[in-house]
Amino acid sequence: MRISSVTMYEQSSASINRQQGDLLKIGQQLSSGRKVVNPSDNPQAASQAVGVSQSMAMSEQYGNSRVSARTSLAQSESVLNSVSDSITSAKTLLIQASSDTLSNADRESIASELKGVYQTLIGQANTADGNGRYLFGGQIDNAPPYVANEQGAMKYNGSDIVREQRIDSSRNMPVAESGRAIFQKVPSGAGYIGEAVRSDGVRNAGSVILSGPQVSDVNGEGYGDDYRITFGGDTETPTLSVQRLTQDQGWQPVPDMTDIAYTGGDAPQRLVFGGLSVSLSGASEAADEVNISQAKNAQREPDLFKAMEEAIRVLENPASSDVEKADLRNTLNTSMRDLDNALDNVLTVRASAGARLNELDVIDSIASNRMMSYTQTMSDLVDLDYVEAISEYSLRQVGMQASQQTFMNMKGMSLFDYM
Template sequence: MRISTQTFYDRSLNSLQSQQTALSRLGMQVGTQTRVMTASDDPIAAIRALGIGKSLSVNAQFAASRTQANQSLGLSDNVLGNVASTTHKIKELLVQAGDNALSDVDRAAIATQLESQMDQLMGLANTRDGNGQYLYAGFKSASPPFIKQADGSVSYVGDQGERLMQVDAARQMAANDNGRSIFQSVQANAKYIGSTPASNTGSAMFKGTSVVNANDPNFGKDFDITFLAGEYKVMTKDTPPVVIATGPYKDGGTITFGGMQMAVTGTPVDGDVIHVTTAKNAGTDMFSALSDVISALRQPASGGGSPAFAKINNALSTANVKFSNALDNVLTVATSVGARMAELDMLDEGGEDRRVSEEGSLENLVGLDMIGAISQLERQKMAMQATMLTIMKVQSLSLMDYVK
C-alpha cells in the first residue's frame, strides 16, 4: 500500500498536535499539582471536589469572623480590666474619705481625686476599636456613647444593640457589650442599698445592710425606716405601704426587717427617713453615684455628731455599696468576655480540624502523583522529540538518496 507524501504529512501533523496537547495538559497538571483539570477528566471527583471547595471557603470565612471577634473581645477584656482597677481605686478613696479625723479640706482633696477617676472612667467608657468605632456604643458606634452634660452629669446616648457575628455554622456571638450593661447595670444578686434624703435634719447614720433570712416573705421589696418620738417604723413601698416592723430606737442598735438588719447610730429627728432599696431601684449608674458622693464630700461638716457630718457619712455608705455592686457587675461582664474568647479558641480548633480533613479529602480526589506525572511528562517530551525528528528526517529524503 502506498502512502502519499501529503497523507504522511497530515498524519505526522495530527500526531504532533496530539502529543503537544498531551504534553501541555501534563505540564498544567504538574504546575497546579492537580489531577482533575476539567470535569470531563473525572466527573464524580470534580463534583465532590466542588462541594469540598465550597465548604473550605465557608470555613475560611468563619475563621476570619472569629479572628475579628477575638480582636474586639480582646480589646474589651483589656478595657474592662482597667475599669475594674479604676473602680477599686474609687472604693479605696471612699474608704479613706470615711476617716472621721479628716478635715473639710482633706475631704475636698479626695473629691478632686475622685473627679480624676471619673474622667478616667469616662475615657474607658468611650474607648474606640481599631476601626475607629466606639466599643460600647451598641449599634451607634460612630459617636461617643457617654456624653458629659453642662451640669456635669453623664448621659448614655448609645443603644443596647449587640453586633452579632457568625463564628461557626450554628453559632452567632456578640463581639461587643453595650455601655449600659457595663456602666449602668447591676447583677440580680446585688446588695441592698441604704440612703438618706436631703430633707433629714438629724444625725442618724446607717452602716449598710446584711441579709439574715432571704426566705422572708418581704425580702426583695423596697423599704422606708421612719423615726418618730423615739420609735422606728419600717414600711414596705407597696401600694398601699405595709408596716412590717416597729420598736424603740436605740443609738447603735440593730433594726431587723424583711429578712435583713441594719445598724443605726446617732440621733434621728422626728420625720427622718432611711431608704433601703434593692440595687436595681436605687440607681445603677456609676457616673451618677460618683457625682453624688463628690458633691457630698465638698460640703462642709462641723464635726462628729452633726447633721452635716451624718449626711457625708451616709453618702459614703451609699457610694461604697453602689461601687461594690458596680465592680461585681464589671467582673461578671469581663467573665462573659473571657468565656466567649475561650469558646472562639475551641471553635478555631474545630475549624482547623475540619480544614485539615477536607483538604485531605480534596487531595485524595484531585491530587496528583507528582513522581508519576513528572515521569510521564518526560516520556511525553521524548516521544514528541522522536516524532519531530522522524518528520524532519522524512522531509529531507529525496530520490537521489537511493541512486547509487
C-alpha cells in the first residue's frame, strides 16, 4: 500500500488536533472544577443538574421568605408583649380606683393616668413595620387599623383576613395579625360578664350594684345561655324577673324567677339560675336591667378600647349620689373583667406568634438538611474529581507530545533517502 505525503500529513494533523482537543477539555474541567462543562459532555447528568439547581434556587427563595416572616412575627410578638404590659398597668389602676377611700379628685387623677395607657394602646394597635405596613390591619396594611369615629370611640378599619406568606413548598404561614382578633376578642373559656345597664344602652336609673356572676354548676340547665334581670314593681315593693335568651323564641322567663320580691338594699340578695350565681344590692327603679352574658357572645361583643373608655368616663365624673356610685362600682367591675379577658386573649395571640417563630426554626433546620442533600447531589453530578482529572491531564499531555514527536519524525521521511 502506498502512503502519500498528503495522507501522512492529514493523519498526523488529525491526531494532534484530537489530542489537543482532549487536553483542552481536561483543562476546562480543571479550571472550572466541573466535569460537565457543556451539556453535551453528559446530557443525562446535565439535565438532572438543572432540576437540582432549580430546587436549590426555590429553597433559597423560601429561605428569604422565612427571613421576612420571622422579622414580621418578631415585631408582632414584641408589640404584643408591650400590649400585655399596658393592659396590666390599666388593671392595676382600676384596682386602685376601686378603693372606697379615694376622693373624686383622686379618681380623676387615676383617669388621667388611664388615658395615657389608653393612648399607648392605640399607638401599639397602629404599629407599623420598617416598610410602612401596619402590623395589625390584616390584609389592609396601608392605613392605620384603628381610628376614632365621630363619637370619639375607636373603630377597627382593618381586615379580618390576615396576610400569609409561603415559607415552604407546602406551608402558607400567617405573618401578621388582625386587630380585631387581638383587641376585640376573648379566649374560648372567658366565661360570663355582667353589666348593670339596660338593653338599649341607657344607664340604670337606680343604684343596683351587681356582684358576679360566679359559676356554680357548669352542668346546670341553661348554662351557656345569656340572661337578663329586669326590675319592676314600685319603691315600696320592688320585684325582679330573670329571663333566658333562647335561639328560637328569644327572651323567655326562667321558671320560678318571675316577679319575685327584690330584697337587696343594703344586704345583698343572692340569685342562682342557669348554673350561675349573682348577688344584687342597692335600690332599683322600674325598667332597670342587669345583663349576664358570655364574654364571647355576639350579644355583647368584647372590645378592649370600649372597656377602657367606659372606665375613664366614670372616673372622670364625680360620684356623689348613690346612682353615680353604683355606676362607678359596676363599670369598674365590668371593665376589670374585660381587661382580664383581653389580657388572656393577647397572651394567647402572642403564644401563637411564638409558636410560628418556633416553626420557622424547625423548617429552617429541615431546609438546611435538604440544601445539604441538594449540594451533595449536585456535586455528584457535575463536580470534578481533581485526582482523576490531573492524572488524565498528564496522560493527555504525554499523548500530545507523542503525536507531535511522531509527526516530526515522519515528516522528514522520503523515498529519495533509499535511492
